[in-house]
Amino acid sequence: MSTEDLIEKTIGRFGKYQTWILILITIGRYPTEFQLNNVVFIIPAVEYQCLDDGVFNATNYCPCENPKYDQSTIVSSVTSEWDLICDRTAYASFAQSVIQIGILAGSLFFGHISDRFGRKPAVLMSLLFEAVFVAISAVVPQFWMFLFCRFLIGTAVGGTMLCCYVLLIELSGKSFRAYLTGLHEISFITGYIILAVIAYYVRDWRKLQLVTSVPWLAVIVYYWLIPESPRWLLTMGRKKEAISILIYIAKKNNRSIDDIEVIVSREEEASKQKDQKPVSYLDLFKTPNIRIYTVIAALVWMFCSHTFFGVNQYIGRLQGNIYLNVILSAATLAPGLILVIIGTRFLKRKTSIIISFTVAAMSLLIFIFVPSNIETLMLLFAIIGLTGAYTSFVQLYLFTSELFPTVIRNSAMGFSSMFARFGGFVAPFVVNIGVEWISILIFSSIAFVAALLCYFLPETKDIVLLNSIEQTEVNKHKIIQ
Template sequence: MDFICLREGANSSKNVCPCDNPLWDRSVFTETTQTKFGLYCESIWLISFSQSMMYIGLLIGALLFGILSDRYGRLSMFTLSCLILSVSGCLVSFMPTLSSHTFMRSIEGIGAGGAIITAYVLCIEYCGLRYREIVTAFFHVPINISHMTLPGISYSLRNCDAFQLAISIPVVFYVSLRWLIMESPKWLMDNDHIDEAVRVMEKFASFNGISCENIRAQIEEYHTQRSTKARRQIKFWQIFKHKKIAMNLFYMSVIYFLCGMGYYGVSQYIGKMSGDIHANVAISGALLLPGTIAAIFLLKLLNRRTFLISTIFLSGVFMIVTICVPFHLNLIRVVIACICNCFFFMSFLIGFLFAVELFPTPVRNSVLGFLSVSSRVGQIIAPLINSLPENISGAVFGVFALSGTVFCYLLPETKDTELPSSLDDTKTLTRRRTTHAANVAIT
């Protein structure tokens, strides 16, 4: 926020340091973290530091709850993460010092990171192969809608504490989902909870008007077909004992890093191109929705690798085009940059689904948590890139996105495959890609 420095016997100066008596410009917001704790001049860096600590919390939450949900179940960890998110979010408004405020923001980030990861995996493991793409796309539609409506809440509640409470209190109601929905049947079966898996699938069948007679027999047959070795609980670190699977994790980590850096970086890049913060956030959210809806159809038509390569490549191309447009054509630059950001978001969308299909049930959430760490690192780096001159930062985002297509090509195809339950299933995906490549070469 801008401020005017009131000096005795001198003219008032805008944003001039040092200053002992700032008069804040409250025309947009009546109270922010900056005005609440008096952050300006030599202490202004603490604003970014507080935000970075929240991002670090997101990073920790995604990794921590990813590991915990693989061990204790998706639903229980989703409930716990929502409880942490709501309680810590409300407490942020009442923290009396900047230190306590920053700490509570970090806890809030942990809850948010856990909720996103566990909710997505739970949804994907609920549905069958036929609806996996549709569920992935629809999972992100509410995220787009919340993105668009957030400026409306901010416009109505100009005080940071009131705004924080308004977006935190409703999350309490998500804790009640613990008694309204059921645990992932996929996780239950692969963790030897056969009776509970049968109960869940019988409820699913009853709701959909399907006969429940053979469900137990089918689940028990599925369970017995898995050898003891295949069903054995594995740890996340054991992935690195298998070269091909570890390389897939590395490729996905690079892709997640580039998507995180690109999506959040271009969002900030667009913010520098427009002065109205409320309109800017609403427009950027609105332009993401058509891309999400288009993904419903594209996920059905295109292979995973083809879709991911296309979206990352196009995001890089549109970013390069943006910096080639003259500065006086600012509206055109903004529109092209928004299209670029839409493709970055679609890369995120397909990246979520791709990662779920690449890795087995016992470590699926742990892997997604690890990949989210890569994404958050890219997100933390994005502001540093945006501190460069506008065209240089745009070129960095564009070139990095184009380089990401190479890592997409190295991944195996997973479209129309069952979710892997063991490392052996994941190796089959890798061998399928190798065999296909060999057949192409012979042809």
């Protein structure tokens, strides 16, 4: 197998055209980032005075039939509109978590769409559906309709999180993937901050949903702006289309187009993918190496998600201005992107991820022994733990995309993301055990286990992305390196 990367050799590792696609996807993903972080604004815990007879305007009194909500911070929310208080607080919790169920379904659905029908249709569908579903959620009259919309929003979130990343990875050369891992997260960090600014001025939840969705219906024009992945086209035996797209991008990047057809023919012959059959999630378990990678990757994603969302529960309990707190939460994650780029650029993949998990685990262990009256120090180690889990999560996207061949790459990431949702589901229950040191010890132990599991996966730094299952099974990388 050639060590030369088809993309890097023909269109450059990451030229002007790929930068343009990154900008488009960063902008198009904002509704997804808003929905991942807007729970604090649209389904918040609320303060109210109970105006029932004989209650004497008691604050947060239950049961209460006539609450008067505090509107000094948020004028209208899902919580206040449908009175999700007292014995209805479970509905508020479900409204928060149902999006995770949608992400699980969307990861599987769009992962299959992407591998079966192409990266481009999966990206376009998920971006457009995200804006549409959020806009619909802003006008529904019934709570159950809102819940259904939240599920649909989650399916689109799952699609954009996976499919946009894979398209960018497959359009970039192998030497640029370390940088792309951090650049891809710009939308999450900036979206987190932008949301707080928008929410400060738009304090009605319905208007907030409309403002953060309707403008993005314009992503429909991406149909004419975003290309199909040449790597995927080759795996499907669509050589002419792959050559046409590579020539177009090469011209945009001011690169020579003279040898593109020869290079593609050589790559096609090496990968032997002319007669590639449609794939499914069953292909993740049919061959020995892929099967081992699938099981370990799924567990690592689940443990990483469990740790990240669990620790985030503690960070989310900061006192003070809600809008400022959201901005500060985003700011604490920003340095992690620099660490990710440094780690993926100068360290091996496994080494970098194992270090991130270990930092998370160790900081949480130290957190247990910090006296509760030293709040600043507790917050410091909690943030270090959160950053360790976050950087692990970011790097897992790159590591997993390199582990699996093009033909099942999205399916593998969708399957792993499904397990990540399970980890996120369980995290709140661990947080609410009631004994803080037990909760933190569980999160720390899980992070240690994730680090250990990563050891049993092959190193992938600087490899050429494999296209076929056969290549993955016979390549020189061993299970343990």
